[in-house]
C-alpha cells in the first residue's frame with residue numbers, strides 16, 4: 001500500500017503543518033481535502049517525496065501531535081499501526 005504525500009494548498013495547515021502522508025488504499029481516489037481540518041490539499045510530486053525523506057522523522061512526530069494514526073513499514077514490507 002503506497003503512501004502518498006499531500007501538501008495544503010493554502011499552507012501552512014494548522015493541524016498538519018507543511019503536509020502529511022496518507023496511505024492510499026486500492027481504488028480510492030486521491031484526497032481533495034485535509035482529513036483533519038478540511039482545507040484543500042494536493043498530491044505532492046514524487047520528487048518531493050524523495051526530497052522529504054530526510055525530514056521524515058520530524059514529519060512523523062508532527063503528524064502524531066495532530067492525532068494521525070500512523071502506519072509504520074515493517075522489515076517484511078507490511079504496514080502496522082505505531
Ligand SMILES: [Zn+2]
Nearest residue numbers: 013016034037
Ligand atoms: Zn490539515
